[in-house]
Amino acid sequence: MNELALPEPLVQRLKNIYRAMEEDYDEVARQLRFGCSGCPDNCCDSYFLHHTSIEWAYLWQGMRQLSPEQQREILHRAAGVVRVCQEELTHGRRPVVMCPLNEHGLCVLYPYRLLVCRTHGVPAVMTRPDGKRLSFPGCFRCQEVVRARGNDAGVPFVDRTRLLQQLVMVENELTQRFRRPRPRIRMTIAEMLVEGPPTLP
Ligand code: SF4
Ligand code: SF4
Incomplete structure (x- = not known):
């Protein structure tokens, strides 16, 4: 199967989106005087699903920057994570298992990490295409900071x-090149690694 090639202009647009997300995040974190330093938790063990081919392909651009040995180690860990997640889900539990890209508390593919990794933490909202507004209170530690401020409004x-x-929009432009639609993507980072880079459906 042919690997999905990422056109450079789309990569640049993805990077711009990521950068803007980080700036928005940093501004809210600054206003709240909130940061991750000293956190007893590490949210890289949170169970998140990801939904875009472009992020998946970009993650693999990062993987290819690593040495073959490091890639092998990561893929070995990823296979273990996929196994544990499947077991936990089978038993009706939400998995709590460290991302295979986390080494000694740090992300080995930090510049290539996915959208969720860049947005989890501070309070956020999002309006869906159907007009429904979703609210995210932020991580447990940020919620403590918000409570301590005492002015929810x-x-x-x-x-x-x-x-x-x-x-x-970027994802749609990329996938317009597909000969047939790909089934909806709902994958963990570990699954994106174990599956290899996305291919043309
Ligand atoms: S986002 Fe919140 S839970 Fe995650 S590391 Fe930072 S402070 Fe800790
Ligand atoms: S990709 Fe990096 S930041 Fe995201 S969960 Fe994995 S280790 Fe954490």
Whole structure:
């Protein structure tokens, strides 16, 4: 099967979206005086599903920067993570298992990490295409910071709507090249690694 090639202009647009998300995040974190330093948790063990071919392909651009040995180690860990997640889900539990890209508490593919990795933490909202507005309170530690401020009405937040719409547009431009539609993507990072880079459906 042919690997899905990522046109450079789309990569640049994805990077711009990622950068803008980080800036929005940093601004809200600054206003809340919130940061991850000293956190007893590491949210890289959270169970998240990811939905775009472009992020999946870009993650693999990062993988290819690593040495063959490091890639092998990561893929070995990823296979273990996929196994544990399947077992947990089978038993009706939400998996809590460290991402295979996390080494000693740090992300080995930090510049290539996915959207969720860049947005989890501070309060956020998002308006869906059907007009429904979703709210995210932020991670447990940020919620503590918000509670300590004691003024819920004045809580700053990131509005993810515009940048998510831009991501959907980039994804649509990429997938227009498919000969037939790919089934909806609902994959963990470990699954994106174990599957290898995305291919043309
Ligand atoms: S986002 Fe929240 S839970 Fe995750 S590392 Fe930062 S402070 Fe900890
Ligand atoms: S890709 Fe990186 S930041 Fe995202 S969960 Fe994995 S280790 Fe954490």
